[in-house]
Amino acid sequence: MPILRLTTVAALCLLAALAGCERTAAPAPAPPRPVAPPGPVAAVEQRLRELRRNDxxxxxxxxxxxxxxxxLExxxxxDRTxxxxxxxxxxxxLPGALAALAEPGAERRLRAAYRREFAGARTELRSAVDTLGVLGERHLMSEPGYGETERAHYLQLAGALQSWGRxxxxxxxxxxxxxxxxLVSAARRTRLAGPHAMRDAGLDASLRRLGPFFGAVKDVFADYGFDLDAALAxxxxxxxxxxxxxxxxxxxxTLAGRAIDTPLDLQRIDGRWYLTDTLAHARLEADRPAP
Structure with a gap:
């Protein structure tokens, strides 16, 4: 039968191939082609994805x-940065906020403080938001550490935050x-509430533990209509x-219904693109003297 003959031939070919493996090594696989580092647009898009994933x-x-x-590590x-x-x-x-959220009884204490100071106080909260917005803009305008484009971006963010808060x-x-x-649950899971916890954990481990807390903060803001993940997406x-x-x-x-439009400057170092403002801040932090 043709099918039987075809099967027999295939089996013999397979046996011959297996026998030949003992005598002749298979050709080495071709090395993987190098992947080019992302360009400036792709580099920024990658940073946005990492923030959205809380990485x-x-x-x-x-x-x-x-x-x-x-x-920086x-x-x-x-303890210099x-x-x-x-x-x-x-x-x-941030360390003080983590400690306050993680301490025993924080839920009860924070609920009581909220009821005492904020519950039902719509007018007072709206006024406080306006005041904080004005103070924030003054700080952004006077802070010498911001670059021109960075300052303009933060001012847009402050405006969106103030508009949302009203x-x-x-x-x-x-x-x-x-x-x-x-927030209390997420803060406790970081295990970073102790006075030296971040120093002892180190840069990489601290940020890895803070990722879920960052995500919880974003989720809380999203519940109130300030959806950072939607903006990043x-x-x-x-x-x-x-x-x-x-x-x-x-x-x-678009953040909280407000369109944000900002230029970003990048610099290529050893083939990879980095945000210029981030580099400048990081270099200052790496050289910061001991307290």
Whole structure:
């Protein structure tokens, strides 16, 4: 039968091939083709994806060249910096906030404080948001550490935050209680509430533990209509110009109903693109003297 004959021939060929394996080595597989580092647009898009996934440790490693990252790791261990947390507003208050959220009885204490000061106080909260917005803009305008494009971007963010705060249901206790529970639980899981916990954990491990807390904060804001993940998902990065190892792209996204449009400058080092402002801040933090 043709099928039987075909099967027999195939079996003999297989046996011959197996026997030949003992005498002749199979040709070595071709080495993988090198993957070119991402260009300036792709580099920014990658940073956005890392933030959306709460991969703070990955973000930090990709945000600066390896040699600078090693310097920042050493500075972190020596308590000279908490970069990249220093990129956040009020970064010096983060350890205290984590400690307050993680301490025993925090849920009960924070719920009581909320009921006493904020529950139902819509007018007072709206006024407080306006005051904080004005103070924030003054700080951004006077802070010497910001670059021109960075300052313009932060001013847009401050405007979006202020606009959102005027209409957000911040006085609604039904939302506040689960938000408190979520933040307290996430803070405790970081295991970074102790006075030397971040130093002892080191840069990489601290950021890895903070990732889920960062995600919980974003989720709480999203419940109130300030959806950072949606903004990151819908962000668009477009090339503007490139001259040698310098490039500029444009980042556009919508945050809390407000369109944000900002240029970003990048620099290429050893074939990879990095945000210029991030590099400048990281270098300052790496060289920061001991307290």
């Amino acid at each position: 703070l440790d990955v973000y930090a490693r990709h945000a600066v060249p390896p040699t600078l990252y090693a310097q 050493r500075a972190w261990r020596e 908490r970069w990249p947390l220093t990129e956040l507003p009020l970064d010096d208050r 209409s957000a249901a911040l006085a609604d206790a039904r939302r506040a209680n689960p938000a408190i529970e979520r 819908d962000a668009r990065v477009e090339p503007v110009e490139q001259r040698g190892d310098r490039a500029r792209v444009r980042l556009r996204y």
